[in-house]
Amino acid sequence: MNPLNQREELMRFENITKTYDMGEVKVEALKESSFDIRRGELIVILGPSGSGKSTLLNIMGGMDTPDRGQIYFEGRSLSRAGSKELTQYRRHDIGFIFQFYNLIPDLTAYENIALAAELVDNPLTIDEVLEEVGLTERRDHFPAQLSGGEQQRVAIARALVKRPRLLLCDEPTGSLDDQTGKMVLGLLSRISSKEKMTVVIVTHNTSIGQIADRILRLRSGQIIDIIVNENPLPAERIEW
Ligand SMILES: Nc1ncnc2c1ncn2[C@@H]1O[C@H](COP(=O)(O)OP(=O)(O)OP(=O)(O)O)[C@@H](O)[C@H]1O
Numbered sequence: 001m002n003p004l005n006q007r008e009e010l011m012r013f014e015n016i017t018k019t020y021d022m023g024e025v026k027v028e029a030l031k032e033s034s035f036d037i038r039r040g041e042l043i044v045i046l047g048p049s050g051s052g053k054s055t056l057l058n059i060m061g062g063m064d065t066p067d068r069g070q071i072y073f074e075g076r077s078l079s080r081a082g083s084k085e086l087t088q089y090r091r092h093d094i095g096f097i098f099q100f101y102n103l104i105p106d107l108t109a110y111e112n113i114a115l116a117a118e119l120v121d122n123p124l125t126i127d128e129v130l131e132e133v134g135l136t137e138r139r140d141h142f143p144a145q146l147s148g149g150e151q152q153r154v155a156i157a158r159a160l161v162k163r164p165r166l167l168l169c170d171e172p173t174g175s176l177d178d179q180t181g182k183m184v185l186g187l188l189s190r191i192s193s194k195e196k197m198t199v200v201i202v203t204h205n206t207s208i209g210q211i212a213d214r215i216l217r218l219r220s221g222q223i224i225d226i227i228v229n230e231n232p233l234p235a236e237r238i239e240w
C-alpha cells in the first residue's frame with residue numbers, strides 16, 4: 001500500500017462549523033474542524049456519544065450542510081453546492097452504511113441491491129456484489145429471513161453496486177456481536193484495499209481504530225487528534 005502522504009486528496013474540510021439552533025439552547029455539534037481524506041484510505045472516526053461523529057459523516061455525505069467553512073470533493077466545492085447538485089453527489093459518489101441496515105423489508109436481498117443499481121448509469125452487476133459479500137445463496141431472502149450480519153452485508157452490497165468514490169459507515173457493527181462485527185469490518189477493509197475505495201467508519205468503539213490507516217478523534221465537536229496508524233491490523237486480529 002502507498003504511504004499516506006503519496007496518496008491523492010479526495011476530500012478536504014476547512015474550518016467546518018455546525019450549530020443546531022434549538023431555540024433556548026444552541027448545540028455546537030462541530031467546531032472549526034479541518035482535515036482531509038486521501039483516496040483509498042480507511043479512516044476511523046472515534047468519539048463518545050454526542051461528540052459530533054454522525055454530524056460529520058452526514059456532512060461528508062451531503063445529507064447535511066455546515067453553517068460555516070468550506071468542503072471540497074475532488075476539488076469541487078460542496079459547501080456551495082445547491083440541493084440538485086447534492087442529490088447527484090449522494091447518488092453517484094457516496095455509499096452509506098447504517099447501524100440498523102435500513103433495508104427495505106418487503107424486497108429480497110437481490111431486489112434491495114437492484115433498486116440502488118437503478119440510480120446510476122454504470123453499476124456493477126448484482127450477482128458480482130452478492131458474490132463479493134458472500135451472499136449468493138441468500139439472494140432471494142427477505143431481510144427478516146437474514147441474520148444481522150447478513151443484513152449488513154446486503155447493505156454493503158447495496159452501497160457497492162453503485163461504485164461509490166466514498167463509502168461512509170455509521171456504527172456499522174453497532175448492532176452485531178463481536179465475531180460478526182469483525183467479519184463485517186474485515187469485509188470493509190478488504191474492499192478498501194482491493195477496490196482502492198475510500199472508507200470512513202464512525203464508531204465509539206476504540207478497538208476498531210486498529211484496522212484504520214488513520215484515526216480521527218472527536219470530542220465535543222472538535223477534532224482533538226489525527227493519528228496515523230503505521231501497522232493496521234486485519235479485523236480478525238483486533239481485540240474488542
Ligand atoms: N438534527 C439535529 N438537531 C439538533 N441537534 C442535533 C441534531 N443532530 C445532532 N444534534 C446534536 O449534536 C450533537 C452531536 O450529535 P451527533 O449525532 O453528531 O453525535 P454522535 O457522535 O454521532 O453520537 P452517537 O455516538 O450517540 O451517535 C449532539 O449533542 C446532538 O444532540
Ligand SMILES: [Mg+2]
Binds near residue numbers: 054055
Ligand atoms: Mg451518531
